Amino acid sequence: MQExxxxxxxxxxxxxxxxxxxxxxxxxxxxxxxxxxxxxSGLPGRARMVGKALGYAPKALxxxxxxxxxxxxxxxxxxxxxxxxxxxxxxQEENVxxxxxxxxxxxxxxxxxxxELLFKLQH
DNA sequence: ACCTTGACATTGG
DNA sequence: GCCAATGCCAAGG
Numbered sequence: 001m002q003e004x005x006x007x008x009x010x011x012x013x014x015x016x017x018x019x020x021x022x023x024x025x026x027x028x029x030x031x032x033x034x035x036x037x038x039x040x041s042g043l044p045g046r047a048r049m050v051g052k053a054l055g056y057a058p059k060a061l062x063x064x065x066x067x068x069x070x071x072x073x074x075x076x077x078x079x080x081x082x083x084x085x086x087x088x089x090x091x092q093e094e095n096v097x098x099x100x101x102x103x104x105x106x107x108x109x110x111x112x113x114x115x116e117l118l119f120k121l122q123h
Numbered sequence: 124a125c126c127t128t129g130a131c132a133t134t135g136g
Numbered sequence: 137g138c139c140a141a142t143g144c145c146a147a148g149g
């Protein structure tokens with residue numbers, strides 16, 4: 001992971017903006033997978049790009065990067081790492097249960113109404 | 124059957 | 137060419 005740019009320039013890859021917007025739609029208390037965000041952003045198969053994009057998200061946008069997990073619910077960072085602990089703490093603050101570096105998707109995965117989401121994303 | 128954990132092939136900045 | 141904010145699958149419980 002790298003430091004976020006303040007919010008001066010560097011929009012990064014053109015698709016980053018879409019990824020940030022989609023991630024912004026995840027409600028508090030819910031989580032999504034990198035692949036899910038990629039799909040909803042019109043970027044099927046680009047899960048890794050989502051991880052990159054979140055790392056570059058301008059702090060000013062307040063993108064809830066911590067609500068995005070691996071497809072099986074595990075936190076992507078190494079268990080016990082500083083990043084993993086931070087993510088765990090942020091999730092717990094909104095009542096998402098994290099055990100052994102993992103969230104039970106059965107209980108917390110975001111299931112957006114596609115039509116509504118598409119509408120909100122287009123402005 | 125269902126859930127966890129560990130390993131790794133692939134992808135893309 | 138390097139490296140990782142993934143997904144997937146196999147093994148074990």
